Structures are given as structure tokens and as C-alpha cells.
Amino acid sequence: MPSETSAVRTVNRISDILNCFTSKQPLLNLTTISNTLNLPKSTCHRLLTALEAQGFLARDTAGRGYRLGYQLLYWGMVAQTTxxxxxxxxxxxxxxxxxxxxxxxxxxxxxxxxxxxxxxxxxxxxxxxxxxxxxxxxxxxxxxxxxxxxxxxxxxxxxxxxxxxxxxxxxxxxxxxxxxxxxxxxxxxxxxxxxxxxxxxxxxxxxxxxxxxxxxxxxxxxxxxxxxxxxxxxxxxxxxxxxxxxxxxxxxxxxxxx
Amino acid sequence: MPSETSAVRTVNRISDILNCFTSKQPLLNLTTISNTLNLPKSTCHRLLTALEAQGFLARDTAGRGYRLGYQLLYWGMVAQTTxxxxxxxxxxxxxxxxxxxxxxxxxxxxxxxxxxxxxxxxxxxxxxxxxxxxxxxxxxxxxxxxxxxxxxxxxxxxxxxxxxxxxxxxxxxxxxxxxxxxxxxxxxxxxxxxxxxxxxxxxxxxxxxxxxxxxxxxxxxxxxxxxxxxxxxxxxxxxxxxxxxxxxxxxxxxxxxx
DNA sequence: GTGTTTTGTTCCATTTAACGGAATGCTATT
DNA sequence: AATAGCATTCCGTTAAATGGAACAAAACAC
Structure with a gap:
């Protein structure tokens, strides 16, 4: 169910990736995300690494997967107060x-x-x-x-x-x-x-x-x-x-x- | 002060754009963002439009500028609970x-x-x-x-x-x-x-x-x-x-x- | 411990998707 | 009506993202 209609494909993909994470599914690994979105593993991996570097995502303590990062917490806070x-x-x-x-x-x-x-x-x-x-x-x-x-x-x-x-x-x-x-x-x-x-x-x-x-x-x-x-x-x-x-x-x- | 070190340039740019918004500067328009990040206006515009389409950003009620979108509120909430x-x-x-x-x-x-x-x-x-x-x-x-x-x-x-x-x-x-x-x-x-x-x-x-x-x-x-x-x-x-x-x-x- | 499967990471030639300069359109403002 | 300050669209160019495949590292099974 990847979303369409957007001028920059990468933005859609990022949005899709972030939307894979929910309260019920807070921890996801590369393969799962890759399969869910029908994205080649290498592509997905590159995006995940980039997202991690920018704080959109964070690796779980045990390194077993990704979760939403603290940067989102911050942006969410700014969004709320503004x-x-x-x-x-x-x-x-x-x-x-x-x-x-x-x-x-x-x-x-x-x-x-x-x-x-x-x-x-x-x-x-x-x-x-x-x-x-x-x-x-x-x-x-x-x-x-x-x-x-x-x-x-x-x-x-x-x-x-x-x-x-x-x-x-x-x-x-x-x-x-x-x-x-x-x-x-x-x-x-x-x-x-x-x-x-x-x-x-x-x-x-x-x-x-x-x-x-x-x-x-x-x-x-x-x-x-x-x-x-x-x-x-x-x-x-x-x-x-x-x-x-x-x-x-x-x-x-x-x-x-x- | 755009950030470097990331595998996908677009991810960096998105991160940079989102970081332009703060509690003190919650409302920004295309030109301001474009100048702040030294990004050509057309490029910036395309990114902003895409980000808006995915809910990262939202236009201010009066249409005068962009602000952080509700999607970030949601992701922030998920991040927090997980x-x-x-x-x-x-x-x-x-x-x-x-x-x-x-x-x-x-x-x-x-x-x-x-x-x-x-x-x-x-x-x-x-x-x-x-x-x-x-x-x-x-x-x-x-x-x-x-x-x-x-x-x-x-x-x-x-x-x-x-x-x-x-x-x-x-x-x-x-x-x-x-x-x-x-x-x-x-x-x-x-x-x-x-x-x-x-x-x-x-x-x-x-x-x-x-x-x-x-x-x-x-x-x-x-x-x-x-x-x-x-x-x-x-x-x-x-x-x-x-x-x-x-x-x-x-x-x-x-x-x-x- | 060894073999096997699963999952994660790196490489690199290909091509597409993003790029950005320039032109155009749109609103305010005086 | 003219101007200024924005936002938006266009389109030829190219670099940046792509993804298949090969490789590495765990995790698992026996």
C-alpha cells in the first residue's frame, strides 16, 4: 500500500517506512520493512541507514531492529507547541x-x-x-x-x-x-x-x-x-x-x- | 549548517528542512527555508510540496507559510509509547x-x-x-x-x-x-x-x-x-x-x- | 563444533528520478 | 497601474539513487 502522489519519491518512501511502525509493531527489521513495502533490500537498507543517521529511526538497544527515533519525538513536540x-x-x-x-x-x-x-x-x-x-x-x-x-x-x-x-x-x-x-x-x-x-x-x-x-x-x-x-x-x-x-x-x- | 554524512541526500535535506522549524520559528515560507539551507528555490519547493503531501508539513491556515505537520505529531506519539x-x-x-x-x-x-x-x-x-x-x-x-x-x-x-x-x-x-x-x-x-x-x-x-x-x-x-x-x-x-x-x-x- | 538458513551489508554498472536555472504566474502593496 | 516579493512550473542535464548480485555475519539446527 505504498502511497503515491508526491513530487519526490524518496519522501514517499520515507513516509511509507515511518508508517510501518505502530504502537503494536514498534520494532521492525530490514527484511520485514523491505517485504512490506516491496522495496529491494539494498535500497531499503540505504534508506534505513540514512534515516538512522538523521535520528528518524534508532536501532534497538540489542541491535535487533529499528524503532522510531528521538528526533521524531522532538519534531512532534515542536509541532505540538506551535x-x-x-x-x-x-x-x-x-x-x-x-x-x-x-x-x-x-x-x-x-x-x-x-x-x-x-x-x-x-x-x-x-x-x-x-x-x-x-x-x-x-x-x-x-x-x-x-x-x-x-x-x-x-x-x-x-x-x-x-x-x-x-x-x-x-x-x-x-x-x-x-x-x-x-x-x-x-x-x-x-x-x-x-x-x-x-x-x-x-x-x-x-x-x-x-x-x-x-x-x-x-x-x-x-x-x-x-x-x-x-x-x-x-x-x-x-x-x-x-x-x-x-x-x-x-x-x-x-x-x-x- | 546543512548536515552531511548520510547515504541518501534527500534524507539529509528533509532532516535539514524539518530542523528549520523551532518553537520560536514555527512558521516559515519557501524563500526563508531556501535561503537558510542554500537550496535552489525550485528544489526546495518540490521537497516542501512532497513533504506537505505526506503530512510532514502543513500549510498555515492563512496559506502564508509552512509549519510542522500532524503526521509528525503522530509519529512522535508512536515513538513515545514504544x-x-x-x-x-x-x-x-x-x-x-x-x-x-x-x-x-x-x-x-x-x-x-x-x-x-x-x-x-x-x-x-x-x-x-x-x-x-x-x-x-x-x-x-x-x-x-x-x-x-x-x-x-x-x-x-x-x-x-x-x-x-x-x-x-x-x-x-x-x-x-x-x-x-x-x-x-x-x-x-x-x-x-x-x-x-x-x-x-x-x-x-x-x-x-x-x-x-x-x-x-x-x-x-x-x-x-x-x-x-x-x-x-x-x-x-x-x-x-x-x-x-x-x-x-x-x-x-x-x-x-x- | 560444523553445516545451513536467515538476515544484514557492500559493490558497481545502469538509468531514472531529482535537479536547478530561468521563465512565468500570482498577490499584495503603494 | 506599476512594482516588488513571493510561489509555481518547465525542461534539458546529470549526478544521485537504484537494485541485482555477490558477500559477510549472525542465528539456528543438529
Missing amino acids: LDLRNEALPSLQALCETTGETAILSIRDGNVGICLAMVESSQSVRLTMQVGRRIMLHAGASSKVLWAFLPEPEIRQILAEIELSPVQVNTITDREQLLLELGRIRERGYAVSFEETDAGAMGIAAPVYDHAGQPIAGIGIAAPLSRFPAERVSVMAPAVVDAARALSARLGARMNG | LDLRNEALPSLQALCETTGETAILSIRDGNVGICLAMVESSQSVRLTMQVGRRIMLHAGASSKVLWAFLPEPEIRQILAEIELSPVQVNTITDREQLLLELGRIRERGYAVSFEETDAGAMGIAAPVYDHAGQPIAGIGIAAPLSRFPAERVSVMAPAVVDAARALSARLGARMNG
């Missing part, structure tokens, strides 16, 4: 977490994936967990759906055509028609809701955040265990989420119509 | 923070720079702050000095010859002879101490962590405001730091001599 959206959002998340008592999440769309940009965890012992930086699929979960429900129709159709609707949990929407209708409902309602679309025993509510140009650029929401959050409670808590999103939008310079 | 040293160290840091009441830091050496790998912040209102992933210079601060004080002599001399001893704070050691002597003192004492070498009004204590092969691979230490930590208190608190380092080493499979 995202002004994130900085602006932290107070809103904090407030949202306090008023609802649940984990508050800021998500953004990057192409056809969502990313958790920031998070404030509920202090309750039973709580939903997320990791900053984690990629999420656009079709499942309130924080994901809200990221594209408010885009212009053509863009929505474009994304809908491109993404894969793999089932994640019992209620994941896997039908394109259904999903399109759901996005419509989200627009009407002004916020997205999900029950067990991504995690068993979990639900979520999320509302869109707009930038100064009026473009939907992020989603702010909460995730809670079902046990504490029956469907009836959604309409009670949703306003808090919508308000938080609106407040953040305002802080980013968005002008609300009406 | 570093077993970090996972092993967190309990030690937590304990150290509790017994001393100060911010506890785990640092490692990556070539000629140190990196803050993990941190547990003191709950005191006046406290030292660090950021995970931040790069630190090897010659200033206890957590830095301890990273190479216990290396074999030739390696120490090698590093000493390569690094630049720029003054950071009032007490930063900027003389190579002095620094060599200081490293000797650290070896004798078994831990490193610093007073205002990196931050005004701050001090630090750090001890070496050894891996299963007996190699010094990390440093564990505390950083505190001077107001709370006069020189007399060092000898009282140092054992706690040394113990934490020793405990972590043991957990990593290091066998202590004696």
Missing part, C-alpha cells in the same frame, strides 16, 4: 471537562483522517481515554463525523467516495447512504452524537469549530462511558459542548451568523 | 518526585545532544518546567553532564571536541579543561550537580542509569528552584536521586558491581 489552535483550545477543553465531568477532546481533520490534537481527561475513575496524536477514522464517532459534516456538499461526497467504511464497533455506520443521511442530521442538529461507534460501552458528543474564514477546522467534544450517559442525557449536555465549540470559534475570530 | 526505557522509568520518576517534592526528569543522549524523554512535574506552585522531547546541550546542567560523564574516556574526549560550549547561564562551564575536570568529579561523586548552569534561579541533581550491558544510557534527576534548594541540601537529597537511578538500572537488567 499549533495555535491547540493552545487556544486548552482552556475550552478544561472548562468543558469540568462542566460535564467527562473527557474533553479536540480533533482536527488532516486529509481523510482525523487526529486527536488535545485532550483533558475526566478525573472520574471510569473514563474514556484518548491519546494526543492518535489518528481516527472519519466515519466512526462523534468527534470524527463532526469534522466533515459541515463541509460543502462536494467535499463531503469526495471524502465519502475515498474513505473505507470499515466496521469498528457494533454501531459503526458502514453504508455510504446512511452515513450521508447521518451527516445531514448532524448539520440540522448542530452537533454529532455517537453510541458505541468506536468503543464498546462508550458514547460521544461533538460540535464543529470554525476559523476566522468561517471554515470548519476542528471538532470539540466529550467522550463518556455509556453507564453514566444514557441517551436521555445527550440533550442536556449537548448545549455545553456546542457552547464550548462556539466559544473557541469566537476566540479564533469566527463571526457567527445570526 | 520507548520501553520511558515506560520503565515512569514509576521511578513518580516516586522520585514524591520523595523530593521536585520535578523529576529522565534524559537520554542522542549523539551530541541530550533529550528529555519523560518528566513528572512537582505539584508545588513554584517548580521547574521541562518539555518531553526538548533537546538539551550536553555541557550545561546536571541532567546533561551525567549523560556522558560515565562514558569511556575516549568517547568523552570525542564529544568534548565536537560540542560547542556556549554560555547559557551564569554558571555554565565554557572551558573544555574545566568541563573535563567536572566530569571527573561527577564520576567520583556518583552523581552530577548544577547551580544555575541552564536556568536562572534553578539547580539540578542527576545520576546515571545503566542498561543490561552496563552502558550508561540515561540520566535520572531532579530540578528545583534555588530558593528551596540551597547547596547544603544537595547531600541530603542526592541519595534519593542515586537510588532512583540505581533502581531503574536494576529494572533494566543492569548488574551493579559491589
